[in-house]
């Protein structure tokens with residue numbers, strides 16, 4: 265199965281609005297043109313510089329000295345959105361968080377990342393298999409007898425959110441609120457939300473902060489076995505001067521842990537089923553040889569690339585691939601394009617569960633900001649998919665129900681819903 269038609273008009277690149285919902289729905293024809301015509305492309309309308317080949321994206325990610333992740337200010341003051349006074353007034357009711365991991369540069373980034381990584385050590389994640397299987401089965405129990413469901417809201421959104429809520433040590437009963445807060449952060453990061461959406465997001469972000477300040481204080485007074493307790497009591501060594509983190513740091517780390525792994529994993533779980541249903545030959549291969557599951561997960565990550573693009577900012581005048589860039593230029597690393605680059609992934613537009621180099625994809629980024637939750641996400645998916653395929657027999661798309669619409673967000677990619685049908689499980 266291939267994705268929707270690719271007959272994008274051959275108009276000059278500068279006439280294309282890269283934020284057009286039609287491009288966000290299916291960016292691949294545009295990406296193909298960027299790779300072949302201008303792998304480093306400055307859009308004259310926005311000034312944003314796109315980097316679109318596997319090789320150049322990888323190269324940029326090895327140059328943290330000239331390319332910064334501290335893009336939040338730039339996003340506000342730059343060409344995509346201006347911070348609105350109403351939005352600012354709401355955000356001021358809460359706490360202006362520090363740049364800690366995703367939006368920080370060394371040396372601060374290194375210090376905070378060390379603490380963040382402790383949350384998901386290899387050993388901790390390796391021991392989570394049985395627990396993830398239990399959560400998976402309990403979620404499937406909720407719809408298996410019906411013979412149909414909307415997979416993203418019934419399953420895919422809940423597995424990662426349950427896992428992160430349990431790991432943080434916050435009640436599963438508050439899950440609906442976590443979903444809303446997560447969506448608010450995603451809208452803010454996308455950089456293209458309209459005023460009403462940004463105001464709504466700002467309100468939810470302040471709500472998130474109030475909730476988590478309460479949890480931080482609970483765990484400061486009475487530590488439990490969870491990530492919030494670990495972070496509250498951890499020492500941040502600054503110039504060999506250890507100290508505890510304040511709200512602006514703790515909230516920044518917590519918001520990243522809450523947000524970074526949820527939509528991304530939910531979209532990948534949804535895409536995995538979608539691609540298998542659409543490619544019966546690949547489904548048959550996977551069923552015949554379950555040892556292919558880890559590679560199928562990698563191929564799904566490559567093919568979807570849920571973090572389809574990521575921002576960077578130039579810290580000085582420099583060049584990328586021979587193209588001059590200027591200090592403060594806003595750069596878009598087109599991870600989704602790098603993952604469809606034939607020069608690195610032969611026949612890149614084909615979904616192939618046996619692809620030999622699938623795992624070299626850019627879906628988790630590369631360099632010093634490589635995803636710290638990649639092991640956790642992989643564990644969730646390699647455990648969940650075989651259970652799903654075993655319990656949901658004769659899986660197909662529910663006729664006439666799917667819009668196949670993708671989220672209209674420049675950073676995050678995934679279908680908004682996936683209605684599926686299967687043999688109802690007998691009680």
Ligand code: HEM
Nearest residue numbers: 365366520524525528529571627628629633635636637641
């Ligand atoms: C399929 C699932 C996931 C995908 C595709 C994904 C993707 C990414 C990507 C592309 C980056 C690098 C961003 C950059 O280039 O600047 C990143 C960073 C990050 N991810 Fe993930 N992620 C996933 C799951 C998770 C999970 C489960 C967590 C934690 C619970 C997580 C936490 C983070 C954090 C904290 C960072 C920032 C790391 C840093 O800047 O040093 N992610 N992720």
